[in-house]
Amino acid sequence: MPLTQTPLRKVYGRNRGPMTTDANTSANITAQTTIVQRVSLRGRHFFAQQFIGLDETQAHWQDLEFEECEFHDCQFSDSTFRQCKFIDCRFVGCNLSLVKVSLSHFNGVSFEECKLVGVDWTRASWPRVAFAAPFTFKACILNDSSFMGIKLDEMVLEACKVHDVDFREGSFNRANFTFSDFRHSLFGRTELLEADFSEATDYDIDIFNNKIKGAKFSRDEAIRLLNGLDITLVD
DSSP: TTTTTTTOEEEOTTSOOOOOOOOOSSSSTTTOOOHHHHHHHOEEEEEEEESSSSSSSSSSSEEEESSSSSEOOBBTTTEEEOEEEEOOOEEEEEETTTTTTTEEEESSSSSSSOOOOOOGGGGSOOOOOSSOOOEEEEEEEEEEEEEEBBHHHHTTEEEEEEEOOOTOOOTTTTOTTTTTTTTTTTTTTTOOOOEEOOOOOOOOOOTTTTTTTOOOOOHHGGGGGGGTTTOOOOO
């Protein structure tokens, strides 16, 4: 059901004011109530809700499902999402550094201006066949994270800070990596067919150890692709 037919229900965090509840929810939920506490009132499935300013630092979530939900200015650092599902959700201005995503499922999730430092995405649950890109990252910080061995074709990672991130043995065909900074990130036996690195910087990609056929690179930065060759460049 599209959001135009079912408007988002606002759920405010601490000190942000009142929040609205479903018609089926008889109890009044206070602004200080955590997501885990709301489960007893709403059930384990959250649909088309908007969460604003939540502080769920070091929280533990398990077997929850969020569909078409939005999270704005929320703190989830060092929290655990275990066997949770995030479907067509949007995170804006949130801190998800050091989150654990054990066996959680992501599909059509977008992150905008979020901090996601030190996240091991390999711990999530990934289907053998993916029909759509599970992630979109725009203007995010993803330093010290790992996508090693994951198939994330058509992923969007635009204008992000991507330092010391592991992409080895993963599949990122037709990915959008434009305007991102890949300083000290690792590429090895990585599939990057038709990936777009336009205006990306500081990547170190061995052309003999990665599949880059059809990929796009900015002319000034493409010289980095020659770093693995035993040649000398002169002006």
